[in-house]
Amino acid sequence: MNRELKIEPLSRDGFSAFGDVIEMEGSRHFPINNGATERFHDTARVFAQATEGYASISLARSQPLPSPLRIRMLERHPLGSQAFIPQDQRPFVVVVAPAGEQIDAGSIRAFVSNGRQGVNYHPGVWHHSLLALSADQDFVLVDLITAESNCDEYWFDDERQLTLDYAGLLQA
Numbered sequence: 001m002n003r004e005l006k007i008e009p010l011s012r013d014g015f016s017a018f019g020d021v022i023e024m025e026g027s028r029h030f031p032i033n034n035g036a037t038e039r040f041h042d043t044a045r046v047f048a049q050a051t052e053g054y055a056s057i058s059l060a061r062s063q064p065l066p067s068p069l070r071i072r073m074l075e076r077h078p079l080g081s082q083a084f085i086p087q088d089q090r091p092f093v094v095v096v097a098p099a100g101e102q103i104d105a106g107s108i109r110a111f112v113s114n115g116r117q118g119v120n121y122h123p124g125v126w127h128h129s130l131l132a133l134s135a136d137q138d139f140v141l142v143d144l145i146t147a148e149s150n151c152d153e154y155w156f157d158d159e160r161q162l163t164l165d166y167a168g169l170l171q172a
Contacts, residue, residue, distance in 0.1 A: 002161040003105065005071070007093060007169070010111040010119070018096040018109075018125045020044035022085055022118035044120035046142060047081040053146025060084070060139045062092075062132035064170055071095060071162035073155045074103060074126040080144030084130060085118030087138040093131035093166050099124030103154050110164055126154060131164075134171040 008014055012021045020043065027040040048055045074097055086092060092115075097108045103126055113119070120142075121127050130139065144150060156162065 003163075004068075005095065005108060005110040005162060005164045007110045007112050007164070007166060010094070010113045010117050015096075015111060015119065017098055018127075019081065019122040020120040022083060022120055023116060025116070044083055044118075045081065046083070046120075047123050048144045049079045049123060050144055050146035050148045050150065053079075053144055053148065055080070056143060056145040058141040058143070060130065060141045062130040062137045062139065063135055064132050067167040067170060068163045068165040069131075071108070071128060071156065071164060073153055074108075074128055075151055075153050076124050076126045077121070077143065077150050078124050078152060079146060079148060079150040081120050081122055081142075082144075083118060083120035083140075083142040085140040085142075086113065086115055087140060089115040090134050090137055090171065091115045091169065092133055092137060093164070093169065094119050095128035095131065095164060096121070097126035099126070105156070105160050105162060108162060112166075112169060131166070133166065133169050
């Protein structure tokens with residue numbers, strides 16, 4: 001099988017099977033702090049199912065990978081969600097597959113964020129590593145810190161060729 005993934009615009013509806021889109025647009029909001037702040041409320045749920053551990057906020061700096069990219073591996077975090085929120089309003093690409101023990105290559109999808117949208121992968125959702133579209137792209141990372149096993153990898157065999165061409169989206 002040889003298949004090139006089509007890149008779709010990131011939207012709440014299109015991404016809902018995999019997790020949450022973190023964005024202000026279309027989110028429930030209300031004023032707080034005597035009207036000085038607008039709170040965009042409950043845009044994503046943080047899941048942490050480990051018996052020991054805690055939800056953590058980290059920072060990540062990512063570099064673009066060569067395009068076209070051969071998708072060789074996806075990972076998942078069965079015990080907790082994992083969120084990436086861009087810090088500099090630059091677009092990035094996400095590749096995901098539904099939660100489950102196996103991955104159906106036909107169910108893998110690719111999305112591009114508009115740079116003002118983050119993603120929150122629900123527990124067990126398969127995903128590729130960060131796919132930055134420009135150098136030194138910064139993200140806030142929210143996930144579970146635990147000593148328990150919380151990262152599974154799924155490697156594709158050589159017969160299943162999945163490629164992603166995002167050269168037209170790369171930014172200088």
